[in-house]
Amino acid sequence: xxxxxxxxxxxxxxxxxxxxxxxxxxxxxxxxxxxxxxxxxxxxxxxxxxxxxxxxxxxxxxxxxxxxxxxxxxxxxxxxxxxxxxxxxxxxxxxxxxxxxxxxxxxxxxxxxxxxxxxxxxxxxxxxxxxxxxxxxxxxxxxxxxxxxxxxxxxxxxxxxxxxxxxxxxxxxxxxxxxxxxxxxxxxxxxxxxxxxxxxxxxxxxxxxxxxxxxxxxxxxxxxxxxxxxxxxxxxxxxxxxxxxxxxxxxxxxxxxxxxxxxxxxxxxxxxxxxxxxxxxxxxxxxxxxxxxxxxxxx
Numbered sequence: 001x002x003x004x005x006x007x008x009x010x011x012x013x014x015x016x017x018x019x020x021x022x023x024x025x026x027x028x029x030x031x032x033x034x035x036x037x038x039x040x041x042x043x044x045x046x047x048x049x050x051x052x053x054x055x056x057x058x059x060x061x062x063x064x065x066x067x068x069x070x071x072x073x074x075x076x077x078x079x080x081x082x083x084x085x086x087x088x089x090x091x092x093x094x095x096x097x098x099x100x101x102x103x104x105x106x107x108x109x110x111x112x113x114x115x116x117x118x119x120x121x122x123x124x125x126x127x128x129x130x131x132x133x134x135x136x137x138x139x140x141x142x143x144x145x146x147x148x149x150x151x152x153x154x155x156x157x158x159x160x161x162x163x164x165x166x167x168x169x170x171x172x173x174x175x176x177x178x179x180x181x182x183x184x185x186x187x188x189x190x191x192x193x194x195x196x197x198x199x200x201x202x203x204x205x206x207x208x209x210x211x212x213x214x215x216x217x218x219x220x221x222x223x224x225x226x227x228x229x230x231x232x233x234x235x236x237x238x239x240x241x242x243x244x245x246x247x248x249x250x251x252x253x254x255x256x257x258x259x260x261x262x263x264x265x266x267x268x269x270x271x272x273x274x275x276x277x278x279x280x281x282x283x284x285x286x287x288x289x290x291x292x293x294x295x296x297x298x299x
Contacts, residue, residue: 011090012040012105012169015082017075018096019047022056024214025096029057032094033064037106040092041066043082048072076181076189079165083175091170097214098166104210108169111206120197121204122168125211142167144205145198154198154254158241158261161191163203167211174201185236192240199249232272234265238288241265245295256299263292 014032018025025044032042045068046054058067068081083091090112094100104123112118122144127136142162145153156162178196181189197203241258244250250258266289273282 010039010041010088011037011109012092013082013086013088013090014040014042014092014094014105015079015086016042016044016094016096017047017078017082018044018049018053019072019075019078020049020051020053021096022049022051022053025053025057026060028094028096028098029061029065031099031102033061034102035100035105036103037109039109040105041087043068043085045070045078045082047074047078074183074186076183076185080180080183083172083180086172089172091172091175093165093168093170095166095213098164099212099214100166101210101212107206107208107210111204112169115204117202118204119171119174119201120168121206122163123206123208123210125164125167125213126209128212128214130215142205142207145203146205150198150202151253151257153203154195155257157191157195157198158257161188161194163190163194164211164213165190166213170197177201182240185239187233188236188240191237192243195240195244199244199247199254232269234269238262238265238269238285242288252299256296259292259296263289263296266292 016025016028016032029042029044032040042065044054044057044065046057048069048071054067054069057065066085068085070078070081079093092105092108108121108123111121122142124142127134139160140162143153143156153162174197177200178193182192183189185192194203241262245255245258245262266285270282270285270289273279273285
């Protein structure tokens with residue numbers, strides 16, 4: 001990696017949020033520093049780690065990685081801190097347990113230069129679990145709104161998150177338009193962000209496996225992925241969808257799609273609440289479902 005002069009503006013600002021992820025975050029950093037495209041700065045946001053990550057990173061990587069320390073506020077806050085500190089117009093995220101192929105930034109840079117209209121660009125990815133490659137399944141099929149149709153990608157993205165933070169590059173102007181990551185969400189913050197972006201922007205897609213999405217656990221990694229440990233993630237997705245519907249920014253067609261998904265997910269969460277003996281909570285989710293159905297009937 002070429003260390004840029006302070007007067008130089010990098011093309012990409014690479015942001016890695018981390019919380020108690022050493023040594024996995026070291027692998028992520030190494031994959032960034034091995035990029036064939038060198039016009040980037042690397043920002044590592046330590047979200048209040050207690051495993052000495054920040055000191056180790058600072059000692060091992062020196063000027064090649066800029067460290068931002070903050071008290072533990074969650075991954076959304078960490079990403080937002082990185083965005084605020086970024087010098088580049090293009091932001092590329094990498095989760096602390098994921099990896100990039102060496103030409104990831106080079107391939108995205110080429111696509112962006114070839115199509116100046118692009119504001120968001122994600123790539124295909126490889127999935128690994130416990131060091132073994134696994135097939136993600138058809139429902140996780142990656143596409144873009146340019147090639148798949150904006151409404152089709154939006155509709156498919158309502159069920160699950162189809163864009164990996166580690167694969168995406170976003171022009172900084174997009175965050176000025178749609179806002180930053182929602183810090184009230186402990187999980188599904190990426191689901192929330194990509195749906196908000198889809199309201200305003202087309203999503204470009206590179207059908208190349210340039211990211212390795214890992215799910216690694218071990219004695220040295222004290223923090224597991226939040227999304228693996230949070231029950232009823234659809235609770236947070238319903239919150240995101242309700243925000244979108246109530247914003248008034250959705251077209252009639254997309255509002256109907258979102259309301260249908262709210263009704264479906266609210267029913268799922270209600271059933272899960274009943275199974276866990278949370279009957280009062282289940283009643284609230286059934287009210288949410290009925291409200292969505294009522295709004296659908298008004299169209």
